[in-house]
Amino acid sequence: MSIEFINISKKYGKFWALKDINLKLQKGKINILIGTSGSGKTTLLKLINRLIDRDSGEILINNKKINDIDVIELRKSMGYVVQEIGLFPHYTVYENIAVVPKLLKWDEEKIKNRVCELLEMVNLDPERFMDKYPRELSGGQKQRIGVARGLASDPEIILMDEPFGAIDPINREELQNSFLEIQKKIKKTIVFVTHDIREALKLGDYITVMNKGIIEGTGKKEDIIKETKNSFIKDILGDFSYIKYLEFMNSDNKIEEIKRIENQNNVYEDKQIVYSDFSENYYFLTDREEKFVGYLKKEEFNKNMKNLKKDFIDESSNLLEALNKMIFNKETMIPVLNNKKLIGVLRFESIIE
Numbered sequence: 001m002s003i004e005f006i007n008i009s010k011k012y013g014k015f016w017a018l019k020d021i022n023l024k025l026q027k028g029k030i031n032i033l034i035g036t037s038g039s040g041k042t043t044l045l046k047l048i049n050r051l052i053d054r055d056s057g058e059i060l061i062n063n064k065k066i067n068d069i070d071v072i073e074l075r076k077s078m079g080y081v082v083q084e085i086g087l088f089p090h091y092t093v094y095e096n097i098a099v100v101p102k103l104l105k106w107d108e109e110k111i112k113n114r115v116c117e118l119l120e121m122v123n124l125d126p127e128r129f130m131d132k133y134p135r136e137l138s139g140g141q142k143q144r145i146g147v148a149r150g151l152a153s154d155p156e157i158i159l160m161d162e163p164f165g166a167i168d169p170i171n172r173e174e175l176q177n178s179f180l181e182i183q184k185k186i187k188k189t190i191v192f193v194t195h196d197i198r199e200a201l202k203l204g205d206y207i208t209v210m211n212k213g214i215i216e217g218t219g220k221k222e223d224i225i226k227e228t229k230n231s232f233i234k235d236i237l238g239d240f241s242y243i244k245y246l247e248f249m250n251s252d253n254k255i256e257e258i259k260r261i262e263n264q265n266n267v268y269e270d271k272q273i274v275y276s277d278f279s280e281n282y283y284f285l286t287d288r289e290e291k292f293v294g295y296l297k298k299e300e301f302n303k304n305m306k307n308l309k310k311d312f313i314d315e316s317s318n319l320l321e322a323l324n325k326m327i328f329n330k331e332t333m334i335p336v337l338n339n340k341k342l343i344g345v346l347r348f349e350s351i352i353e
């Protein structure tokens with residue numbers, strides 16, 4: 001579901017918390033709102049589920065004005081995860097997660113299945129945790145329950161206000177990783193407030209940078225990273241050099257195809273298949289199941305297999321890992337695997353383009 005803000009303004013007394021905001025958030029993506037303290041991020045987020053009402057302008061969800069939707073229905077249709085977690089202390093983990101499904105009058109069997117599924121999704125054993133009370137959980141575990149609760153009714157939109165803000169760095173990293181794994185499966189429209197640039201770059205597909213109630217810039221993460229004109233955005237990015245950003249980007253659309261060299265079959269060992277890159281600088285060997293074995297420069301092929309290089313990156317690796325391996329191997333490309341199978345190569349040129 002897309003979310004669109006049209007000429008949205010919000011005043012607290014005489015103070016303009018949001019000034020004429022025009023913004024479209026992307027369906028099925030993680031949309032980050034980042035900015036300095038007091039820039040209006042939380043206000044913008046809470047306008048979406050009408051915890052706060054706008055003074056002027058319209059917010060559209062799937063082209064429908066949210067002020068035309070019953071406010072309770074609107075809230076039931078969205079997940080909401082906040083930093084303070086807000087778990088009910090006298091409810092068990094099960095009861096906390098089941099709040100919205102119960103409001104939606106799901107039958108008990110369906111709720112139970114959903115709670116178990118969600119606990120597994122956030123890496124907590126349902127048997128062990130279902131009947132615990134919030135006071136029996138660590139901060140990181142509570143936050144996982146908070147995320148599970150936000151996802152409970154399988155809403156299309158999930159609003160997250162610094163959900164990992166209060167967690168120590170190690171647990172935070174782990175939670176962010178699980179969250180990315182979950183989002184890969186569920187592909188929800190997520191609006192995620194943070195003031196942590198690392199978190200924004202790690203999690204965001206799209207990033208909106210806010211400052212004093214206005215939007216300084218919005219766009220795909222890759223484009224925000226390359227921003228050179230807006231000094232506020234440059235300041236937010238801080239002393240991150242381009243090489244550091246590579247850690248937050250993956251090889252997605254940069255993988256180059258390879259071609260199978262039919263007549264080279266069995267040249268080396270009868271169990272292997274040969275591929276090359278399109279410019280035929282390298283030859284790649286796989287076994288009969290197409291599992292990667294190694295690669296060589298073309299001129300070395302058939303000569304000396306002891307020079308066979310075995311390094312590769314996984315499709316999900318970030319570009320910094322890829323670059324590291326290239327430098328280590330003194331090569332300008334690295335094979336890319338998915339599930340041990342060779343799917344292409346990544347070149348140095350495509351990292352810097």
Ligand SMILES: Nc1ncnc2c1ncn2[C@@H]1O[C@H](COP(=O)(O)OP(=O)(O)OP(=O)(O)O)[C@@H](O)[C@H]1O
Pocket residue numbers: 012013017035036037038039040041042043044195
């Ligand atoms: N209920 C309120 N009454 C008066 N002023 C408010 C109220 N809520 C927020 N503000 C002010 O509006 C501005 C924007 O607040 P908001 O919470 O949206 O900022 P934020 O970007 O989320 O900040 P932070 O990162 O510190 O949470 C701030 O200056 C804040 O003091």
